[in-house]
Structure formats: structure tokens, C-alpha cells
Amino acid sequence: MEHVSTTTLIITLVIMILVSAYFSGSETGMMTLNRYKLRHQAKNGDRAARRVEKLLRRPDRLISLVLIGNNLVNILASALGTIVGMRLYGDAGVAIATGILTFLVLVFAEVLPKTIAALYPEKVAFPSSVLLGPLQIVMMPLVWLLNTITRMLMRMVGIKSDGAISAALSKDELRTIVYESRTLMSRRNQDMLLSVLDLEKVNVDDIMVPRNEIVGININDDWKSIVRQLTHSPHGRIVLYRDSLDNAMSMLRVREAYRLMTEKKEFTKEVMLRAADEIYFVPEGTPLNVQLVKFQRNKKKVGLVVDEYGDIKGLVTIEDILEEIVGDFTTSMSPTLAEEVVPQNDGSVLIEGSANIRELNKAFNWTLPEEEARTINGMILEALQDIPLANTTVQIGHYAVDILDVQDNMIKQVRITPQTSLKESVGS
Incomplete structure (x- = not known):
């Protein structure tokens, strides 16, 4: 290295940091891509999306390739930095080079490229796949050797690496995706999708x-x-x-x-x-x-x-x-919830005894018990185990229920007043 000028070493060092930034950003961009959006783009004929999807079919190979490239470059950059430091500052240059190089690698080869890749994964992953694809083929023997050794070590400690990772979504995960798509679809369409997921409940x-x-x-x-x-x-x-x-x-x-x-x-x-x-x-x-x-x-x-x-x-x-x-059809002959409830200024609600409890809970975000009965009339009869008289008040959970009208052994109208629990009252 004595015949190589210091300027050349510094330029090479800068190039090594840039290459390290490329590998770091590529890894983060690939791994933070929306896989379902990527699959949709690939099915629609996007060539870049197809390249990336092909690479992600074997994430172990992709990660090994990126880590091999990143570590080789960082180790080489460390060696060059040490040589440059000793040429400029003598023995003290080792410590100086280590400090400066650590700062440069952390900022320009790790934090900055990874942050940008996390914010714009497609803009980073799609172009980088052009180079990663051929590079993976060239480095395949080394990647295969590294993965083989890794799997052997994992088996020695009892970790199985041959289990297939399912890309299928559970209903709760799908429900979360629908919730997070609030800005991409109308509220009505969102409610319809959630209703389909809740049919089994x-x-x-x-x-x-x-x-x-x-x-x-x-x-x-x-x-x-x-x-x-x-x-x-x-x-x-x-x-x-x-x-x-x-x-x-x-x-x-x-x-x-x-x-x-x-x-x-x-x-x-x-x-x-x-x-x-x-x-x-x-x-x-x-x-x-x-x-x-x-x-x-x-x-x-x-x-x-x-x-x-x-x-x-x-x-x-x-x-x-x-x-x-x-939602309700306009041709429905049954009374709608709006026809069965009348909100009052004091926070209470006048409700017909035939009103559906589940619909009330959805409309007012209440938690009235709906396991044993489907109507307000049934809920009260279940709670009292008797047919009450008019002007009777019963406490059901955090709700005060005033029975206003009883006819033909059926509760016709009630007033329900939500009450704040003692814990919530103390907290406020």
C-alpha cells in the first residue's frame, strides 16, 4: 500500500462508505416493502416489482448477500481508514481514524440510508434490485456456504429453519389492515368489509x-x-x-x-x-x-x-x-333504529322495548349485555327474572334503566342513562 497515494486511499474510502450505504439502504428498503402491494404490482406486470418479489422469495439468501457485501466493505473501509490515519497523524492516527470512521459509517452508511429507505422503500428497493439480482448469482457459492453453516449451527441449538412461513393473514390482521386503510377507501366501504369479517360473530x-x-x-x-x-x-x-x-x-x-x-x-x-x-x-x-x-x-x-x-x-x-x-335497505318493513330511539338533552335515550341490543351497542358505543337476549325487553326480563311495573328503575352494568311503559306483559318503552363508573369518576 506504500505506493498508493493518500488521496487515492481517501477516495477509495469514500467509495467504500457509499457502497456500504447502498447495501444498508437496500436491506431496509427490501424488508420494509408492503408485501401485498408488491404482489399486486407484480401481478399487474411491473418489472421492478417482479425483480424484487423474486429476491424476496428467499429472504435468507438476500440477507446473506447484503450482509456479506456490507461487512466486506466496512472491514475494507476500516483498514483503509487506519492506513490513512497513520500516514497523516502517525500512531495517534489509529485512534483518530477509528473515531472519525465510526462517525462516518454510522451517519452516512447506516442511519441516513436506512432512514431514507424506511420512508421510501419502493424508491430504494426497486432500483437496487437491478444490481442485487446479478450480484446474488455471482455470490451464490459464498451465500450458499454461509447459509449452510448458519443452518447447521441453528440445528445444533435446536432451532428448525425449514419451517415455511405463511404469508396468509388472520382475520384480526386483515381487520387491522382495513382499519389502517381509512384514508384509501370510503367509510362506507370500510364498514362493509368489517361487517363481512364479523359475520361469523x-x-x-x-x-x-x-x-x-x-x-x-x-x-x-x-x-x-x-x-x-x-x-x-x-x-x-x-x-x-x-x-x-x-x-x-x-x-x-x-x-x-x-x-x-x-x-x-x-x-x-x-x-x-x-x-x-x-x-x-x-x-x-x-x-x-x-x-x-x-x-x-x-x-x-x-x-x-x-x-x-x-x-x-x-x-x-x-x-x-x-x-x-x-346496512338497512329502504324496502325493509321493520322499524329502523332511528325510529326506535330518541336521544335526550340530558344524555339519556328513550328506547322502544323491541329495539335490538346489538344495534344499540354499535350505534352508541355501549356495552349492554347481548348474550342472553336480543331486545331491550328481553334484557330487562332476563335481569329481573320477572315482569316489572312501569316507573321501575333497574341498574344493568353502567346503565340506569327507567321502565316507562309496560303493556301486555311486555316492556314498551324505557329510558337508558349511561353512568360513568366509580373508577372513571375518580380519575376525572
Whole structure:
């Protein structure tokens, strides 16, 4: 090295620091890329994305290549720095060169390039892949040797390196991604995606029309009464039964009944029954995601929910499930939550007894218990184990519930006032 000028050594040293910065930035840029965005770009024909994706298929090889290059350059830079320091300052130059070189490497070869790569991973990773690809091929023997030795050492300490790392996302991880995409999609689309992910947490009992609200026609009624019920029905399908809903016979397609009514000169019960289908039964507790698939597979749109004894508990339609995803349809005949609640100026809320607890919790961010009952009426009866009188107050969790109206053994209206817990009050 005596015949090499000091200026040449300094220029070489600067080049070594730049090369070290390249390897450091490339490593950080490659590893901080959004893999799903990268996969999407590669599928759309982006050549740079394809190069990077190919490199990342074997991250162990990529990391080994970067570390080999980075360490070789840093060690060479250290040796050159020591020589330059001794030429300029004698024996004291070793310490001086070590301090200066440490500062330069940390700032310009580590912190600065890695910070830039972390902020702009695509702008760093895509161009650097042009060089890393061929370099990996040239360095493959050394990379293979290094990886082989590393795997042997890992096996000696009981660490398995042959386990495949799954790139699949769990539902909770996917839910987090949807939350973080708030600036890239509308709130409505975000809510729809989250609703799809939450379908398995909701079952048919939570959305069904309760038994006492099911619209049906008793075929043993007077024929004029049957025709009147049919012509005034707001629903597309009606349960046909004999005397009692427990003796449900079939599900009448109202539109088909109208068609037969106009085609036939004489519209009779026998003609009407031609527009009826066999009843489709749904076991209670079926998750909505499962029931949606069953509706599609069986080509059904409505089913009667039954318990373990075969007793009818309610009615569920495919529209009810879709409403869980996209929100209420304007054609729904059931009262909306806005029609069942009236917020008050004092922070309390007037609520109809038939209001759905789960919808209230979602709308007001409450935590009313919804495990044992689906309506406010059911929740209070479950808590008291008795039918209360009007003007009774009950405490349920952090909520004061004033019962305002009770009719026909059912709670018609309540006032719910959220109360701050003692711990929160002390903290404030």
C-alpha cells in the first residue's frame, strides 16, 4: 500500500462508505416493502416489482448477500481508514481514524440510508434490485456456504429453519389492515368489509324476526279473509299454517300467487298452494357466514329458525344477512333504529322495548349485555327474572334503566342513562 497515494486511499474510502450505504439502504428498503402491494404490482406486470418479489422469495439468501457485501466493505473501509490515519497523524492516527470512521459509517452508511429507505422503500428497493439480482448469482457459492453453516449451527441449538412461513393473514390482521386503510377507501366501504369479517360473530338469532312478529296466513280461515291478507301483505313471502304457527305447512311466494290470480279465472286455495314452496328450516345459533352459504347452496331466500326441539323461534331472510353487511335497505318493513330511539338533552335515550341490543351497542358505543337476549325487553326480563311495573328503575352494568311503559306483559318503552363508573369518576 506504500505506493498508493493518500488521496487515492481517501477516495477509495469514500467509495467504500457509499457502497456500504447502498447495501444498508437496500436491506431496509427490501424488508420494509408492503408485501401485498408488491404482489399486486407484480401481478399487474411491473418489472421492478417482479425483480424484487423474486429476491424476496428467499429472504435468507438476500440477507446473506447484503450482509456479506456490507461487512466486506466496512472491514475494507476500516483498514483503509487506519492506513490513512497513520500516514497523516502517525500512531495517534489509529485512534483518530477509528473515531472519525465510526462517525462516518454510522451517519452516512447506516442511519441516513436506512432512514431514507424506511420512508421510501419502493424508491430504494426497486432500483437496487437491478444490481442485487446479478450480484446474488455471482455470490451464490459464498451465500450458499454461509447459509449452510448458519443452518447447521441453528440445528445444533435446536432451532428448525425449514419451517415455511405463511404469508396468509388472520382475520384480526386483515381487520387491522382495513382499519389502517381509512384514508384509501370510503367509510362506507370500510364498514362493509368489517361487517363481512364479523359475520361469523353474529348468528341468526341476533337478526331474525321473532316468532310473535312473523306474518302468516291460516289456510283454515275464511277464503275472503285469506285473499284480503294476501293482497295487503307487504312481504314477498308469507308462512302458510293450519290454526297455529307450529303447524307451518309451506312458504307462499306472493308474487307467484298474484300471477296465478291474474291468469286463472277462478282463484282457489288449491291454486294458491301452487305458489307455495316447502319450508326451509334453520337451526338456532347458526353463524351468519354459514347461513349465507347455505341459502346460496340451497337456493333459498327465507327460512324459519327452530330450536333443538323443533319449535319455531323466528324467521330469517337473506336480505337480513345482507343488511348486516351493507346496512338497512329502504324496502325493509321493520322499524329502523332511528325510529326506535330518541336521544335526550340530558344524555339519556328513550328506547322502544323491541329495539335490538346489538344495534344499540354499535350505534352508541355501549356495552349492554347481548348474550342472553336480543331486545331491550328481553334484557330487562332476563335481569329481573320477572315482569316489572312501569316507573321501575333497574341498574344493568353502567346503565340506569327507567321502565316507562309496560303493556301486555311486555316492556314498551324505557329510558337508558349511561353512568360513568366509580373508577372513571375518580380519575376525572
